[in-house]
Amino acid sequence: MYIQTKYRIGTGITILMGMLLLLSVHLISKEIRYNLNAETQALTISERLAEMQALSADYIAYPRERIIRQWAADIASLKTVLLKARQDKYIDLQVLQKLEDQLDVMDGFMRRLVEVKAGGATSNDAKFYNRTVEAIAGRLREEVRLTFDISLNLAHDHRVAVTDYIDQTRYFYSSLIILMLLMAILASIWVGKTILAPINNLRKQTHLITRGHLGRRINSDTKDEIGLLSKDFDIMTDNLQRTMISRDELEATVLDRTREMKTAKDLAEKASESKTRFLSGMSHELRTPLNAVLGFAQILEMHEGLDEMSRDSVNEILGAGRHLLSLIDDVLDITRIDQDRIAFEISDVSVSGTVNTAVNFLVDTANIKGVMVESRIDQALFVRTDVVRFKQVMINIISNAIKYNKKGGWVKIYSEKAAAGMVDICVADSGEGIPEEMYEKVLEPFERHSSDPYSVEGLGIGLAIVKRLVDVMGGELSFVSSLGKGSTFRVRLKLAE
């Protein structure tokens, strides 16, 4: 049975008992009131009869006309009272009839007494007269007394009825209160067993489940709301337990993978470190003889006696040496950045100045390639950065834009306002563009995005260096590209204040 149904039944019983209680109060108070009213009427009759008792005694002793008149008035008055009392259904009609009969008997004796007394004056037999008067008076006294006793008994009967009602009421209410108490106790036991105990069990099991005892279940066999709740709770706990088991398994797997990845990462980092050390060491080792080669080549170049062919060879040595030195410098740069060994000197740097220097540095390359380089940078634009590394960034980006361009192509350098306090320096080209699959790789070192990696000079670390330098300088590098149409690289730096 649902708790709601139990609640309704309980409410119904309470209301019913309340109504019964009210009804009983009404009926009992009505009975008591009517009996008290009847008692009052009976006592009124008794009072009149007591008065008549005194009147009859007076008349027997001192017969007076006024007593006879008073007697007649009392008889008439009492008959009226009795007639009125007949309207009261609570007064025993037989008793009222008896009283009326008694009144007639009393009145008869009184009239006889008056008659005898009236004739007494002429009676010659005084003894007979006295005996007759005495006999009638005696009977009158007896009957008046008897009538008085009847009225007293009537009053008493109603008083007893009232007392009985009060006793019965006390007994009834005592029993009712006890019954209600008993019902309250039974209801309490019932509620305890059917509602509180399952709730308590639910609370206890829930407490244990929240403490991690996922194997606990409510196992309620009641068919009420708590039973349904318990069943749902058990189902929920089943699901939770299954989820927890899956989570544990997942966590174990993740831990294994993490461990494996960490191992792999450690290995990779070690490999990278070894690679960096190797590159750094090798670059330093290459740079020394290369500087010697370049130095001697420059000395040779300054020699005036060289023939045309030798001069061309020296120039070839110088070109190749410088290119090689540039590559070695790039490798050294990226290894320094990776090893956090690069130093920056941040200051307010003119963007147009830096860009123009870079363009001038690359103008020959652009001319050879047949690419037009155009710079439109506001001369008042300054950024907070390291001037050397900013220039290196711009050279690398513009250099790439020229390298990966086509003959007759163009490179446009301009600036755009970015978010608050930032500016974008953009380098757009009309080159071949970057394939989409290369978007993620293009900023990684030694990755080339050209369809023919060997058609363009370089190791493929220019953009990687740019990306690292911009990041270290607190800026951001991004690009958009359209295959066959060109790319736009965007360097976002902090504006000078």
Place this chain on the structure above:
Amino acid sequence: MKTLYALLFPLVLLSACTDKQEEKPFKGSTSIAVSETPLSAPIFIASKMGYFSKYGLDVRLERFNGGHKCLKAVLDGKTEYGTTSDYPIMINSFKRSDYEVLATFVSSDNDVKLMADRRKNITSPVDIKGKRIGVITGGSSHYFLDRFLLFNNMKLEDVVIQHISPENMPAALFSGEVDAIAVWEPFGYLAHEKLGKDMVIFQAKDYYRETFNLVGMKKTIKENKEVTIRIIKALQEAEDYIQSSPKEAQQVIVNELKLDKQFIEWIWNDFNFKISLEQSLLLTLENEARWAIENKIIEGQGIPDYLEYVNPEPIKDVGKGLSNIMR
């Protein structure tokens, strides 16, 4: 266990809250001298219906022909209690004062009747002047006759009084030994049966009100107050039975007294069964005593104090409203 206590608690409370007094176990035996008249109906019914036993009493009923004999049995110590009309109580009050009235359980204003033989030319009260009238001299029939004559402007000297025992009254009237009789029931009925249409019964209902009472010796009552109370309780139940089941009650009396059912119907409505002990009894006794002295039925100097001859305590213990006598 807690539940058991919780359930027992209200029951204990209930027994504490209800003050209904249960009848205590009691075992007692006594004897009642009972007059063989329908006026003794409550005694016979209490015995027959087991009301005496209900109150733990083993009552031996001794039957006598008339209340005066019952009172004598009590006074002689043959029985502990007796049933008698008021008149013998009055008569004996001039001789002794060691007995007392405990309750009036019935009254009748028509038990004693004046019945005459129509064949003797008696049709109205005045016709009995000079006639022979059978009475139990010195008894209540004598008292009744005097009242009757006085209320009809006659005196005892105007008639010829002839003493006849009550059981012989019907035959005496039928045989013509007397012209009229003043007698109580059932002899009035028997006389009526004999004379039939020749019987004249004078309406004299208000002349004498007879009561039937429970009496006992003062000493016995003092020593056995509980027995007295229980007898009164049993009589009260018998009267409740009479009120609630009058036909059945009448049948009990018919069976007990071997009476004609028609007789019971003849007299039953004259009886007022109500257990009480009222002041009016004292007045009745005083009136009777005054008459007895005047008519030299007894030799007495003055009217006894009848308050000494009633004991309202036991009946008040049964119900406070059953007696208005203060002693």
